[in-house]
Amino acid sequence: MNLIASIKPKMHVKTGILAFGLILISVAAACSTNVATSTKARDDSFTVAESRKIVVNGSNGRINVGAGTDDTVRVQATLRRPDNLKYEVTQDGNPINVEVEEQGGRFSFLGQSPGADIEITVPSNTRVGLRTGDGTIELYGMHQSGTVRSSNGKIIMDDVTGDFDVHASNGSVDIAGATVTFDIESSNERIVFAGVIVPSVGNRMTTTNGSAEITLHRIPGEELDASTTNGSIKTRLPILTTFSGDKHHIVGTIGAGDAELFVKTANGPVTVQRDTLMKS
Template structure:
């Protein structure tokens, strides 16, 4: 395996270890509610009676194919789909919660969502008001961009859904799942509490979660050589390779089994829970790892 690929794996493991250490502390005193795309976390006790106020904000801006779109929301989900277009169309759903109608409405009205352009980059910017105890705001984003667009997406409490994109994709959430469909490019997705599901994908791949299963299914038209690193702590790993797949393979689990439907030549010892080997000519790299769960290679 290349040194660069091994360095990436070491970096991912360090992040997993860090998250494992802080998890018990982070869970103390947290009360989590989920509604729609939003996840509410209360560190101060019961929410009590809550009033919800909601409005939608439609926005659009020019966005040429080959550009980059970025978005960040703390509470809320982000869904991006590619289309044959030369603009970005965004719908923001703003949901405010407070003990009374007036405060909930003020929270929503004071929350601003704008599209700001800089060179070949378009940024969805969200400005939220100061929130008092028992107040919250969630901003869900539903976005359409050109198929050939690179993405940089981040949320803390919410899901990520990306489909029909050809470009580099970076996506991070802490509490939420990640779904990829028909995406091509350098794909890097991460969550802490949630599953990752990628179908009909192509290109180099890096998927990381702490609590959740991972499914990664390459398109049968994808190139046979890629670098893929898939790591979870609690969950199974299911990997479907492209046709004529060629890679050096490492796979390990602590509580689980490893199975493969592909002809894999073992180059080291195989205990049923850890293996090293090659598929095809071993040109690419495939690293699969879980602590509690099984690994399937198809």
């Protein structure tokens, strides 16, 4: 048997495998560079009058809305894999609409899938309708009302006034510096609220798998109905109870009882307290 003849085919196979591996590495590196640079910036501005409203239907990215000082709405966006996105910003009278739609599937190579991160500056008295499929929503300095919904990300709101419907499917809700009426729901995370509850019927806060913590900055009075399936309830305020059947449910009045507050958790504690810096 010719030993040299038997060795050569094996060497050719190994050489071929090595070459193929080098080709794959080169392709991956090239694709990585393309993915890293596959972004596009958009910057759109509009002038609006009264009855302002901004509506955003985002996809796979964060939405950040902050208050401006004039009558201009500015929408800035970073689009990832823009060839696989439909991105539109339109003005229909005073309402501004931002639409993001993924096209061609959501296949992700080397970690990047199509999406848009959106930064918006609007007058503080603009109504909002914000929705995103996967990403954080942040809202700052807005003094109107609206809806905020994220199906897979947290929601952060600060220095807000108005009537808000807030829903996070798989993310926490953190609201600070607020003077609001609200309906807040988190399907799978905690809710933290710090602010003033405006006297109104129907302030609701519910979470399936998380805690609920309410810190009141001013206490005109609340009619409190708090319950939890598998957790404790702590009220660090003087409360006149009208029902306290067990440690999982309490009904009572804090102060004058001008506002109504319904709090419910399934698997987490409920805490109602006053701001430690608030004067008595």
